[in-house]
Every structure is written in structure tokens, then in C-alpha cells.
Amino acid sequence: MVDDVTRECLAAIPDASISGRRVARELTALIERRGKPGMIVSDNGTELTSNAILTFAAAHRIEWHYIAPGKPMQNGFVESFNGRMRDELLNDTMFRNLAHARVVIAAWAADYNTERPHSALNYQTPADYARALTTAIARPAAREESSARRAITHPAPIGVNSNRAPVTAG
Numbered sequence: 001m002v003d004d005v006t007r008e009c010l011a012a013i014p015d016a017s018i019s020g021r022r023v024a025r026e027l028t029a030l031i032e033r034r035g036k037p038g039m040i041v042s043d044n045g046t047e048l049t050s051n052a053i054l055t056f057a058a059a060h061r062i063e064w065h066y067i068a069p070g071k072p073m074q075n076g077f078v079e080s081f082n083g084r085m086r087d088e089l090l091n092d093t094m095f096r097n098l099a100h101a102r103v104v105i106a107a108w109a110a111d112y113n114t115e116r117p118h119s120a121l122n123y124q125t126p127a128d129y130a131r132a133l134t135t136a137i138a139r140p141a142a143r144e145e146s147s148a149r150r151a152i153t154h155p156a157p158i159g160v161n162s163n164r165a166p167v168t169a170g
Contacts, residue, residue: 001030002081004041006133007118008126009081009109010034014101020050027056039063041075085112 001011011026027040040057042048044066057064067074089108095101113127121129 001026002078003037003126003130004077006126006130007077007081007121008113008130012085012105012109014098014105016098018047020047020052023047024052024056028060031060036060036062039065041065041067041078043067043072043075044069 002008003010010030013022013026015022031037040062042064047053049066053064056062072079085108089105093104095104114125117123117125118129124132
């Protein structure tokens with residue numbers, strides 16, 4: 001699971017198979033840690049089109065967008081991320097067992113999030129970018145301090161045009 005905004009790998013879950021119910025549980029845990037996303041974009045895999053996912057999305061009031069079948073570029077960043085993980089880790093690593101896979105994949109994801117700057121993030125790591133974004137969002141006073149000119153008077157009441165006589169219904 002990847003955040004398109006921060007480029008963070010939010011979850012990489014190695015297992016023998018992953019059902020829709022498991023995906024829903026992992027997403028619920030992720031929402032508890034990070035908050036609810038505005039939308040989830042996924043392919044049409046059976047675990048992502050299951051009743052468990054449809055129920056999850058409805059219960060959490062999360063919009064779910066499925067990319068068109070055979071159109072992986074509609075989810076281009078995730079496809080790029082998957083290719084990078086495959087090339088750098090999965091194709092080069094002989095996992096001894098599931099426990100070993102979990103440790104190695106978690107370490108790779110931590111390195112990806114905390115040590116690798118991304119050009120799309122102004123050469124910050126995904127974790128640093130997420131921290132800066134969270135800090136900026138948490139400071140509402142900073143959003144009010146704008147260089148834009150402020151109005152010096154209140155807007156005219158509805159139906160009043162300052163260039164003409166008041167509009168009347170008649």
C-alpha cells in the first residue's frame with residue numbers, strides 16, 4: 001500500500017495469500033494510525049473486489065476507484081513502486097521462510113521511506129515529506145498568514161451592486 005501524495009510505502013504484507021478480509025483488516029489498522037484517505041485506487045484483483053472490501057469501503061465512507069482492466073498506468077506510481085521493489089528486492093532475495101520475508105521486506109520498506117530522497121518530493125524522503133506536510137496541516141494559523149491582500153470592508157449584501165442602485169424583486 002502506497003500513499004500517492006507522500007510516496008510512502010504504508011504497508012508491505014508478505015503472506016502465502018491475502019484475502020479481501022485481510023486487506024480490510026490491514027486498511028482499518030492503517031486508518032487508525034494515519035487517518036482516513038480521501039480515496040483508494042486499486043486494480044481489479046479478487047481480494048480488492050470482494051464483498052469484504054465493498055463492505056469496508058461503505059462502512060468507512062471511503063471512495064474506492066478501480067483502474068480499468070489492463071490499464072496499469074492509471075495507477076502509475078504504484079506500478080513503478082512495485083517494479084522497483086521487484087527489481088531491488090524480490091528478484092534478488094532468496095527468502096528462507098515467511099518470517100524471513102517479513103523481516104527483509106519491512107527493512108526494505110523502512111529504507112525506502114526514510115533513506116531515499118525522491119525528486120517528486122523536492123528530494124526529501126517520503127517520511128520527511130509526510131512529516132513536513134502533517135506539520136503544515138496542523139498549523140492553521142500559518143494558513144491565515146497570507147501575503148494576499150485582505151478585504152477592508154464587508155461584502156455588499158446579496159442583491160446590492162455597489163455600481164448601481166439596489167436590485168429589487170418586482
